[in-house]
Amino acid sequence: MTAQPTCIGIIGAGNISSTYLESDRKFKNIRITKVADIDMNRARAQAEKYGKQAATVDELLADPEITIVVNLTVPAAHAPVALQALKAGKHVYNEKPLATTREDAQRMLALARSKGLRIGGAPDTFLGGGLQTCRRLLDEGAIGRPVIAFARMLSRGMESWHPNPEFFFKPGGGPMFDMGPYYLTALATLLGPARRVSGMTRITHPERTITSQPLYGKKIIVEVPTLVSGLIEFGDGAIANITTTFDVAEGYDIGLTLYGTEGTLQCPDPNGFGGPVRLKRKDDKDWHEVHIQHKWVTNSRGLGVADMAAAIQEGRPHRASAELTYHVLDLMHAFHDSAREGRHVTLQSACDRPAPLPLDWP
Numbered sequence: 001m002t003a004q005p006t007c008i009g010i011i012g013a014g015n016i017s018s019t020y021l022e023s024d025r026k027f028k029n030i031r032i033t034k035v036a037d038i039d040m041n042r043a044r045a046q047a048e049k050y051g052k053q054a055a056t057v058d059e060l061l062a063d064p065e066i067t068i069v070v071n072l073t074v075p076a077a078h079a080p081v082a083l084q085a086l087k088a089g090k091h092v093y094n095e096k097p098l099a100t101t102r103e104d105a106q107r108m109l110a111l112a113r114s115k116g117l118r119i120g121g122a123p124d125t126f127l128g129g130g131l132q133t134c135r136r137l138l139d140e141g142a143i144g145r146p147v148i149a150f151a152r153m154l155s156r157g158m159e160s161w162h163p164n165p166e167f168f169f170k171p172g173g174g175p176m177f178d179m180g181p182y183y184l185t186a187l188a189t190l191l192g193p194a195r196r197v198s199g200m201t202r203i204t205h206p207e208r209t210i211t212s213q214p215l216y217g218k219k220i221i222v223e224v225p226t227l228v229s230g231l232i233e234f235g236d237g238a239i240a241n242i243t244t245t246f247d248v249a250e251g252y253d254i255g256l257t258l259y260g261t262e263g264t265l266q267c268p269d270p271n272g273f274g275g276p277v278r279l280k281r282k283d284d285k286d287w288h289e290v291h292i293q294h295k296w297v298t299n300s301r302g303l304g305v306a307d308m309a310a311a312i313q314e315g316r317p318h319r320a321s322a323e324l325t326y327h328v329l330d331l332m333h334a335f336h337d338s339a340r341e342g343r344h345v346t347l348q349s350a351c352d353r354p355a356p357l358p359l360d361w362p
């Protein structure tokens with residue numbers, strides 16, 4: 001790590017930006033200087049709150065000090081904003097999903113490659129203490145050969161709490177695009193890349209009503225499946241069964257469990273950084289909670305950005321990589337393609353499992 005922190009500019013000053021705007025307090029190798037938004041009032045409000053400079057997108061991209069652009073815009077803007085940042089010579093780290101279409105994401109990857117720039121992407125929760133402990137246990141053979149994983153994210157949807165929830169029900173949204181990345185990134189980093197998938201989808205409520213403020217009472221026309229269920233076959237033969245939905249009465253019922261030839265591993269919420277991690281081996285009577293030695297167990301969004309900044313400085317691969325986030329995007333589309341076309345979909349993408357995060361990094 002160098003003495004000079006890497007300069008970061010944030011585009012998108014909405015709901016999630018607060019967490020990122022605090023990340024340079026945790027990760028000393030990055031320094032967030034500017035925040036931009038298409039809505040300058042938001043950019044100004046967040047800049048003032050977190051002691052940063054407000055800027056237009058063009059001003060931010062013209063700043064020669066800024067090395068990495070963290071793109072926290074809505075999914076439909078992920079690709080256009082990322083392409084603009086790449087054209088301006090910046091490395092880009094996108095919130096999930098990487099883009100709404102494979103084609104847009106491929107354009108981003110090709111442009112980055114041609115300009116010698118990097119792309120990274122959320123989620124970075126797989127770098128948290130909980131999932132890194134699961135990774136260590138798997139690599140040590142704690143559950144033997146993984147056989148089957150079950151992943152579920154069952155919820156009512158976002159219109160009761162998010163101030164601007166419409167995008168969750170438009171292309172690039174839906175439960176698989178919104179929450180799937182946590183589960184699929186966890187699975188791909190634990191089990192390796194997927195080979196093929198099959199999926200089924202439905203829209204249970206074609207119209208929804210916002211009950212949060214300030215848009216209380218506004219109707220949303222649902223344009224994407226709000227229940228996506230599917231099977232994934234991984235390269236080594238393990239299978240995962242995943243369901244994501246915004247359509248059930250249950251407030252938030254989640255889980256990620258891996259069953260192996262020698263034991264079972266209950267992973268923590270992949271949308272978080274901490275535990276608990278529970279293990280039950282073949283002859284154990286009871287579950288036992290595995291101690292987490294890793295450092296990052298509270299909300300540490302930005303860890304992936306900090307790792308990318310360090311990786312650029314050190315000339316090594318970054319962990320929340322373009323290949324990983326593209327593979328996850330490819331998977332999410334594959335469930336929808338499979339449901340629409342009534343066939344298994346073979347993945348055209350792959351990724352290496354990122355190196356485990358050292359216990360005390362950074």
Ligand SMILES: NC(=O)c1ccc[n+]([C@@H]2O[C@H](COP(=O)([O-])OP(=O)(O)OC[C@H]3O[C@@H](n4cnc5c(N)ncnc54)[C@H](O)[C@@H]3O)[C@@H](O)[C@H]2O)c1
Pocket residue numbers: 011012013014015016017036037038039042057072073074075077081095096097164178
């Ligand atoms: N809210 C969460 O809890 C959460 C958690 C993790 C990830 N995310 C992801 O982060 C992203 C943002 O989510 P959010 O909840 O902050 O949304 P949001 O709607 O609150 O904020 C998005 C911001 O982007 C701005 N924007 C849109 N298009 C733009 C453009 N072309 N140029 C500049 N600014 C533009 C909007 O004005 C808005 O301020 C989404 O991709 C979401 O999936 C959100």
